Structure formats: C-alpha cells, structure tokens
Amino acid sequence: MKKFDVVVVGAGPGGCMTAKILSENGLSVALLERKTDMTQITRTCATMVAIENERYFNERMYLNEKNKRIIFPETGFSVPYDGPFCPFYNWNMYSPDGKHTVQLGDYKAREAQGKRLSVTYSKQHLLDGILKDAVDNGCRVFPSMNVIDVVSSSGGVKVYTREGTIFEGAFVVAADGVNSRIAHVTGMNKKRLFYGTMTGLGLYLNNFKITYPDAFNWIAFYHHANRLPMAFVATPTPYSDAEFWLWGSFISSPPEGGADIMGEVKHLFKHSAYAQWFEDTEIVRHNCHVLNMWSPLPTPYLDNIIFVGDSAWTVEAECTGSMMGGLKAAHAITTAFRDNKINREGVKSYITWWENTFPKGENYRDIITLFGIFELMDEDDVNYLFSLLDEKPLDVTLNPYRANQIINQVIMQKVGQIQKENPQFLAKLQASAAIPLEKILEPSVRRAFPNV
Numbered sequence: 001m002k003k004f005d006v007v008v009v010g011a012g013p014g015g016c017m018t019a020k021i022l023s024e025n026g027l028s029v030a031l032l033e034r035k036t037d038m039t040q041i042t043r044t045c046a047t048m049v050a051i052e053n054e055r056y057f058n059e060r061m062y063l064n065e066k067n068k069r070i071i072f073p074e075t076g077f078s079v080p081y082d083g084p085f086c087p088f089y090n091w092n093m094y095s096p097d098g099k100h101t102v103q104l105g106d107y108k109a110r111e112a113q114g115k116r117l118s119v120t121y122s123k124q125h126l127l128d129g130i131l132k133d134a135v136d137n138g139c140r141v142f143p144s145m146n147v148i149d150v151v152s153s154s155g156g157v158k159v160y161t162r163e164g165t166i167f168e169g170a171f172v173v174a175a176d177g178v179n180s181r182i183a184h185v186t187g188m189n190k191k192r193l194f195y196g197t198m199t200g201l202g203l204y205l206n207n208f209k210i211t212y213p214d215a216f217n218w219i220a221f222y223h224h225a226n227r228l229p230m231a232f233v234a235t236p237t238p239y240s241d242a243e244f245w246l247w248g249s250f251i252s253s254p255p256e257g258g259a260d261i262m263g264e265v266k267h268l269f270k271h272s273a274y275a276q277w278f279e280d281t282e283i284v285r286h287n288c289h290v291l292n293m294w295s296p297l298p299t300p301y302l303d304n305i306i307f308v309g310d311s312a313w314t315v316e317a318e319c320t321g322s323m324m325g326g327l328k329a330a331h332a333i334t335t336a337f338r339d340n341k342i343n344r345e346g347v348k349s350y351i352t353w354w355e356n357t358f359p360k361g362e363n364y365r366d367i368i369t370l371f372g373i374f375e376l377m378d379e380d381d382v383n384y385l386f387s388l389l390d391e392k393p394l395d396v397t398l399n400p401y402r403a404n405q406i407i408n409q410v411i412m413q414k415v416g417q418i419q420k421e422n423p424q425f426l427a428k429l430q431a432s433a434a435i436p437l438e439k440i441l442e443p444s445v446r447r448a449f450p451n452v
C-alpha cells in the first residue's frame with residue numbers, strides 16, 4: 001500500500017490544481033489518473049475562458065496575454081498559460097429552419113472595436129503547465145490508475161484501483177469529473193436528483209464557412225429521424241491543425257438503443273438549412289462525451305473525502321470553476337494539517353466557500369431548465385421563438401444562466417403579440433414555468449444511464 005498525506009483522484013483542472021497547491025504547500029501528494037497520457041484531452045470541451053465579461057461563480061477571470069497567465073482576481077490567484085488562444089466576440093443562436101439568428105451582443109460592432117467576449121485556449125497546454133508545477137514540487141503522479149472504490153476508516157481513506165495498487169491518504173480529493181465514480185461508490189449520488197444522460201461528439205474542422213466565425217455559435221436542432229432535441233455549437237479554436245470546434249449532442253438523454261451521432265452530423269452537413277456552411281468542410285479529428293446530469297451534492301464532503309469540480313456540481317463547474325475549487329480545497333487541507341484537525345472541521349473553509357460559490361452563486365436549475373424547455377417544444381416552436389428574438393442584437397453575455405434571463409425579458413414584453421399569433425406556443429411556455437422540471441425531464445430520465 002502506498003501512503004500519502006493526500007490522494008487526489010483525477011488529473012483534470014480540479015485535480016491538477018489541488019495537487020499543485022498541496023505540493024507547493026509541502027504535503028505529500030499522489031495524483032491518480034486513469035488515462036495513460038495524464039493531460040491528453042479525450043472528452044469534449046469548448047475550452048473557453050468561462051467567463052471574461054461578467055461574474056460567474058462569484059469570479060470574473062480573464063486571460064492576460066502579456067503576462068501569459070489566467071487571472072482570478074477575486075479568488076486571488078493566477079495560473080500560467082503561455083499556449084495559443086483565439087478571441088471571439090459574441091454569442092449567436094441559429095434557428096433550425098435557417099431563417100433566424102439571435103445575437104447576444106452585436107458581432108460586427110464588437111469585432112470592429114476589437115471587443116472580445118472571451119477567448120478559447122488549449123486545455124492540454126494549461127494542464128501541462130499546472131502539472132509541471134505540481135511535479136517540480138514533489139507531487140507523485142500515477143497514470144493508468146483506474147479508481148474503483150474508496151473506503152474511509154478512522155485511520156485514513158483507502159483508494160482501490162482496478163490495477164490492484166492500493167493508496168491511502170489522510171484525505172482523498174475526488175476530482176474525477178462529472179460521472180464521478182467516487183460519488184457513486186460512496187452513495188453520494190443517492191442524495192441527488194437525476195435528469196438524464198447527455199451524449200455527443202466534439203469535432204475539429206477546417207473549411208467551415210459559418211456566418212459569424214469568431215463567435216460562440218449555437219444551432220438549435222432536432223434529430224431528423226427521432227425528433228429529439230439536439231444542439232450544434234461551433235467556436236474558433238486556437239489549434240494549428242483545425243480552425244473550428246463543433247459540438248454535436250443530444251441535450252437530454254439519447255433515444256432508447258442509442259443513436260448514431262456522427263450520422264446526424266453528416267445529415268447537418270448535407271441536408272440541413274445550414275448545409276452551405278459545410279460544402280468543403282473536413283473533419284480533422286474528434287472526441288466524445290457521456291455526461292450524467294445530477295443536481296449538486298448537498299455538501300462536497302464525506303468522511304475525509306473532499307469533492308472538487310464537476311464531481312460535486314451539475315454538468316459543468318467549468319475548467320475555471322474547477323481550478324478555483326482545487327485551490328480552495330488544497331488550502332483548506334493545508335490548514336487542517338497545520339491545526340492537526342484531520343476532519344470536517346479542519347476543511348470547513350472549503351465547504352463554506354463551495355456553498356457560497358456554487359449553490360448560492362448560480363441556480364443549477366436554470367441550466368437544467370434550458371434542457372427541459374427543448375423537451376417541451378418542437379422545431380416549429382423553436383423557429384417561432386427565435387423569430388421573436390432576432391429583431392436586434394440582445395445584451396451580450398456568455399453566461400448561460402444570464403442568457404436565460406435576457407431571453408425571458410424579451411418574451412415577457414411580447415406576451416400580447418404571442419397570444420394573438422401563436423396561443424399554443426404561449427401555452428407551452430406557461431406549462432414550462434408551471435410543470436416541475438423533474439416532471440418535464442421524466443422521459444429523459446427513463447432513457448438514461450445513471451451512475452447511482
């Protein structure tokens with residue numbers, strides 16, 4: 001058995017950051033990761049700095065390209081980043097019929113003024129930099145270690161791997177992502193609400209001729225055969241081999257028996273209202289995701305196991321929120337060792353910070369509502385909705401929680417018009433407010449694969 005002060009599971013932004021700070025603070029740390037190449041990105045991620053233009057999870061972080069650092073001024077830290085990046089200017093939403101584009105922020109005006117909304121960057125480059133700091137400070141890294149169980153006792157927390165090696169730490173940090181095995185085996189998922197399993201692909205493209213290239217672009221879409229709601233999202237990438245990232249995904253659970261998402265991508269390329277953008281497009285490479293949509297943990301702590309990043313939140317704490325969590329958890333653990341309080345009391349500062357930043361900072365139900373609304377609507381409804389919104393650019397935002405509010409405000413001003421033009425649509429909107437989310441997403445839950 002290998003013994004450390006702290007065992008960190010998962011080398012994503014949350015785990016790498018925790019390991020870096022703990023080892024800088026002089027603790028003995030093991031970082032376990034099931035991938036062989038620790039920082040290789042195999043899961044879909046847009047990798048935007050989330051978010052530069054407004055507060056999000058009680059922070060407003062930004063890339064400072066002069067100093068080559070991502071700065072978190074309110075949480076009070078920065079991380080090195082000397083990799084490539086790509087600015088973009090607004091958020092556009094495209095209707096399924098190709099007739100309406102809703103702009104959150106005026107693309108042309110912002111581009112002309114060089115007013116970026118945020119940047120995309122290379123997640124692997126970021127993680128390589130953080131991991132190097134951790135290793136330089138003595139962190140031991142263990143690739144190809146698939147954690148299958150975690151058991152707490154009065155002596156410490158044991159971590160069991162499929163490979164047979166057992167690790168033990170006074171604390172264990174569960175930074176194992178959105179489908180956290182540790183949340184599953186410790187029974188923490190039994191304390192959460194479940195909304196479905198989202199599956200999709202991330203494609204890297206060249207020769208893609210979208211109207212607003214340097215933007216966060218979101219195409220609403222329904223699967224051509226089974227009519228389930230999907231989204232395609234395109235952003236520019238900073239990579240030399242591919243100009244664009246295109247995300248194609250069901251936004252609730254896929255149909256029973258699964259679905260050929262690459263087939264649907266090909267359908268988009270050839271037969272959708274946006275086919276002209278894809279005439280010469282080539283796919284350079286792709287990755288994928290399967291992510292379970294849980295409500296947040298009631299608390300990010302259980303018997304000396306501390307949950308950081310996506311493992312504790314709903315769908316995505318984002319790379320930035322996960323790094324903030326890693327930093328805060330690591331400092332709380334350091335204090336616990338200093339004060340010889342190897343218990344909940346010792347790491348209380350992290351628990352309080354997490355509660356204020358995540359459940360009190362953003363309402364997770366807002367993001368689940370976005371998925372739920374598309375379950376209630378069909379393609380005609382979405383085309384009509386977008387026709388109401390595309391008169392002039394709306395307020396700029398990249399915050400999905402705030403985008404919801406901006407759109408709601410416009411709709412509230414147009415209730416009289418909707419009542420006259422499309423009373424059925426109004427009835428669906430009213431139903432979406434009146435029916436509990438859990439009820440709306442029942443079909444999604446039935447089709448899903450929960451790690452309960």
Ligand SMILES: Cc1cc2nc3c(=O)[nH]c(=O)nc-3n(C[C@H](O)[C@H](O)[C@H](O)COP(=O)(O)OP(=O)(O)OC[C@H]3O[C@@H](n4cnc5c(N)ncnc54)[C@H](O)[C@@H]3O)c2cc1C
Pocket residue numbers: 009010011012013014015032033034035044045046047048049050145146147148175176177178180181247289291308309310311315316317318319320321322
């Ligand atoms: C489509 C999509 C787009 C996104 N876009 C953005 C964006 O633009 N900006 C942004 O900031 N965030 C974005 N995110 C979210 C972001 O990717 C995550 O929030 C972030 O990576 C979470 O970090 P984490 O460290 O908590 O977990 P992860 O990054 O998921 O890392 C978890 C690590 O644990 C490892 N692991 C898992 N299970 C085990 C096990 N049993 N044993 C050992 N190792 C294990 C995994 O291999 C992985 O390396 C996006 C996510 C998706 C799905």
